Amino acid sequence: MESSPDPLKALYAFYAAKGLPVNMHIDLTYECPLNCVHCFAKGSESVHPALMDTRMVKGLLDQAADLGVLEVVFSGGEPLLRKDLWELVEYARQLRFVVRLKTSGIYLRSQDIDFMASLGLVWVDISLHGGRPETHDAVTRVPGSFDKAMAAILDLHKAGIRVQVNSSALRFNYQEVPELQARFHDMGIGNGITMWVMPSETKGEAPQAYAMEHDAFVHVSLAMLQKNGGHPPHTDGYDLSEPLCYAGRSAMHVGPDGLVHPCVAWPVVAGDLKQQGLREIWFDSPLFKRIRSWFMRDRVQCKTCNLFGYCNFCPGRAFQATGDSLMPYPDACTTAQWTREAYEQFFGSAPDAPGKGPKDR
Numbered sequence: 001m002e003s004s005p006d007p008l009k010a011l012y013a014f015y016a017a018k019g020l021p022v023n024m025h026i027d028l029t030y031e032c033p034l035n036c037v038h039c040f041a042k043g044s045e046s047v048h049p050a051l052m053d054t055r056m057v058k059g060l061l062d063q064a065a066d067l068g069v070l071e072v073v074f075s076g077g078e079p080l081l082r083k084d085l086w087e088l089v090e091y092a093r094q095l096r097f098v099v100r101l102k103t104s105g106i107y108l109r110s111q112d113i114d115f116m117a118s119l120g121l122v123w124v125d126i127s128l129h130g131g132r133p134e135t136h137d138a139v140t141r142v143p144g145s146f147d148k149a150m151a152a153i154l155d156l157h158k159a160g161i162r163v164q165v166n167s168s169a170l171r172f173n174y175q176e177v178p179e180l181q182a183r184f185h186d187m188g189i190g191n192g193i194t195m196w197v198m199p200s201e202t203k204g205e206a207p208q209a210y211a212m213e214h215d216a217f218v219h220v221s222l223a224m225l226q227k228n229g230g231h232p233p234h235t236d237g238y239d240l241s242e243p244l245c246y247a248g249r250s251a252m253h254v255g256p257d258g259l260v261h262p263c264v265a266w267p268v269v270a271g272d273l274k275q276q277g278l279r280e281i282w283f284d285s286p287l288f289k290r291i292r293s294w295f296m297r298d299r300v301q302c303k304t305c306n307l308f309g310y311c312n313f314c315p316g317r318a319f320q321a322t323g324d325s326l327m328p329y330p331d332a333c334t335t336a337q338w339t340r341e342a343y344e345q346f347f348g349s350a351p352d353a354p355g356k357g358p359k360d361r
């Protein structure tokens with residue numbers, strides 16, 4: 001399926017082919033001032049007290065530089081709650097990483113923006129979940145959060161800092177999201193829509209209750225096709241010799257507690273930085289080795305599926321839903337069917353789009 005152009009994509013593929021990590025996502029805290037209805041995050045430090053301290057995060061950055069990582073993402077929770085955040089950002093820039101900061105934007109001060117601009121190559125991701133204050137604030141459950149996020153986006157853009165505005169399309173905001181994203185597109189600001197709600201380890205099914213249902217999902221899918229154009233699905237099939245995704249191949253995630261995972265969406269542990277070095281975890285972890293041995297053809301129950309080309313399969317979500325990272329899960333199968341419907345409405349037809357290549361494993 002068509003996705004928006006990403007200049008890092010070729011670099012990721014190049015690194016993945018060499019078995020090197022290009023991207024490291026580090027969550028610095030569990031705490032967040034927002035309380036988003038659909039958030040999967042684990043909650044507070046009173047439940048998870050053992051955070052990496054400044055010295056440990058700097059040591060991790062040293063090891064990541066040694067390993068050849070190019071891009072570091074600082075996230076949380078809300079990373080601006082860390083008193084040492086700007087010290088860590090500056091240290092990461094001294095090590096020549098591209099730094100991305102994922103924040104709600106509500107604590108960003110003008111001096112922080114000036115500081116980021118002075119460092120160069122610090123990019124910011126901000127979430128905005130509605131075109132009207134009351135919609136976004138209903139998602140975050142914090143009055144005034146829309147105004148603060150919007151001000152931060154505009155100030156960052158004005159300062160010449162690359163901003164990406166991400167919106168989750170949910171059951172009650174989906175009609176506003178495509179237009180909101182188009183507005184940022186027209187302003188030259190990066191934008192993206194998340195169509196799925198991640199399961200939560202600690203909140204049960206509560207976030208899932210906000211996921212879009214059929215009509216909403218087709219509506220947003222059609223809006224995205226109208227905006228991005230795209231190609232009809234390949235009728236000659238999708239290459240089954242491709243890796244599942246970048247997780248564990250050219251990207252990894254480190255939790256606030258120093259545990260290393262393939263991706264924030266894939267809650268399996270490859271190693272513990274309190275006991276092991278990053279190089280040892282990256283190259284020797286049995287989990288990472290296993291993930292790197294998996295290709296699309298190893299999704300045994302998917303490889304003959306006629307919805308393969310419409311499906312946004314995520315091994316992390318598969319693991320959370322079924323306990324097996326290669327198994328189909330209901331959310332993927334349902335939304336693949338809905339995506340097919342959107343394609344049919346947009347292109348006039350939606351042919352079968354199976355996998356191709358060796359199916360004998």
Ligand code: SF4
Pocket residue numbers: 244245246247263264265266313314315316317
């Ligand atoms: S497909 Fe899932 S596990 Fe893989 S990178 Fe994307 S979110 Fe992470």
Ligand code: SF4
Pocket residue numbers: 301302303305306307308311312313327328329332333334336337
């Ligand atoms: S729709 Fe379901 S069975 Fe088909 S490829 Fe996706 S996850 Fe697999």
